[in-house]
Amino acid sequence: MANAVQSYHHGDLRSALIEAATARLSEYGIDSLSLRKLAEDAGVSRTAPYHHFKDKSALLSAIAAKGFSDWHTAAKRIFEQEDKTPKARFREFVHEYIGYAADNPEMYELMFGRTIWQNQAATNDLKDVAFPCFQFQVTMTRYWQDKGLLPNNQDALRLAQVTWGTLHGIARLLIDGIYADSSHIDEMCDCAADLFMQKQP
Template structure:
């Protein structure tokens, strides 16, 4: 009985829906369960029960659990890209502040949504070709946008122009991903340490660009 209760979503949190938006309702509840209880809490049966529909109805929208996980992860990539675009198009910010906000924004997105972040970049859906078209159509453009930002910042002499935009974007992402995972996995729990690492990452790439321009 205790385990059944643990996987229940509060009735107040159930999503009302009309014909045509059951997909969104299922996805919203699934994301909430992932964030609060982890990936092991997810099953189409439990999600359908919490929304208030039959399991058969859920299977009309997601063919299996992997399909559901890919949809949740895709939503995460879309959410992050919207945040990155907001930073990138904010003309009130200097280019340096844009880059700094991008770095801090990435880390905060990851640490505020640890279960979602782990799903987005974990082996659960990427290993053994588990990703589907829905996920790839969200994940790849998200990284392409980061390459676009990197190229622009290189043109503004903010980042080293001597490096490939693609490789530099990958190195920056790898650096931020590493910091995020250190925090999510509990290696670092002091927020001030994470902020100092973020600032170090910002200064490292900016100083590299300045050194390159003076050489």
């Protein structure tokens, strides 16, 4: 990866850019992520990235797509632990969701933030990865309803939107710096889980 830098053609600039971007994202944050710096990291000129991505937003979408893919895998892993009770898995999911956001704040911001979703800016490639991820939330909700953990008198889609909204909201309040004190994350997660499962204390 570090050898063929001298040649005129990079070889795999697209991957190199995504890699550099992911690294810079987690280290310096999305706000100070510039195409020019990424190009420099990859050892190419400022405008080279434009032969692989339509614009900056397209590059960001590509990174986010990777994030969605990873998260979807993680969510499925938690959800499909046969050896644990549905209730335990539900609680674990809540903790893991917030945990993922807290551990990867800039990636979370990118994936679920306005940068790539606003004004229908989302790439089709991104939607293809993200929508199944959203859909999985509904699938899980329906399952938990069937198991009696979540209220059965609510539409699964609405309920999924609300439960996801809760997790998303807590995650954002944390990573955006509004909940300055992040020492009670687990307590908040438990409180949320308890609230959802009010009938099963």
